[in-house]
Amino acid sequence: MTFTSTRRKALSVAFSVATAALCSAPTAQAQSYPSKPITIVVAYPAGGDTDVLARVIGDKLTSRLGQPVVVENRTGAAGTIGTAYVSKARADGYTLLLAPNTIAITPHVLKGTGTSTDPASELTAIVQLGSQSLFVVATTSTGASNVKELVAKIREGKVGSYASPGAGSPMHILGELFDRSAGVKLTQIPYRGSAPAVADLLGGQVPMMYSTLGPVAPYVKAGKLVVLGVADAKRSPFLPDVQTLAEQGYKGAEVGAWQALMGPKGMPAEVVQLLNRHVNEILKMPDVIARMDAVALSPAGGDPAQLARLVAGDYARYGKLVTEFGIKAD
Known part of the structure; x- marks a missing residue:
């Protein structure tokens, strides 16, 4: 065997090893995740619907993942401070955001201020947690x-x-x-x-x-x-005797609320799927359903793609409405 062929063989083996390492890196990362505490950021004060839900989900994830999942309230500027903080965090799954659909509206209201985050392009969708009627x-x-x-x-x-x-x-x-x-x-x-x-x-x-x-x-x-x-397309299961606005003759005024778990843009797909699977299972637990019932929140669930479509659709819809009504920040 010549020196050239020996060198080629060595390079081929090295390339194969490097390729295998690269291909296995995401899987290894998912298998080792989480290896330290996870923070769920809530961009609103403690005690509200979003904060209550974050603590319920965080408590369940702690026992399932074997690492502490803590809730951190980063409030201010209509929720944009906490949202921006998460959007700029490392996309490793250790900093997450639990937020209502306000995140699809405020970027349009605060456009040009340098404080807004586009949830459709600057965050990673993980799972929709629930929906609420107004x-x-x-x-x-x-x-x-x-x-x-x-x-x-x-x-x-x-x-x-x-x-x-x-x-x-x-x-x-x-x-x-x-x-x-x-x-x-x-x-x-x-x-x-x-x-x-x-x-x-x-x-x-x-x-x-x-x-x-x-x-x-x-x-x-x-x-x-x-x-x-x-203000929904159908009556709420929590107040079934209350008519919708459309039933009372006022059409075109349908606005709902939802809560979702998201993370920084570029999170590893394996980590997103792991969190999605666990949360979907958590949302089926009777005690979690009872806690959500207490704030009239209906469990949702689903895959990340469903949430991504919901966020993108709401972002586009509310952008038009904010412009149409001339809505500006306080």
């Missing part, structure tokens, strides 16, 4: 028992504003769509989250708001607030 909620002092009566009060000048958890929130979008559908114009009073909005609603500072059911449910049950309609 409701039209009013104080009993309005005297309205359905949406038509509420609209009559608005036209009489007895109801002129509504509370929302912030400009560019799904609730704000719903407010604009409802105004257009009903032919009225209400003034949005933006708050920094649902909790202070509900407090002022109960205090009589504002007569109505658009909200998920969780923050208002105790007060509805106590007779302090009344739910007039649901």
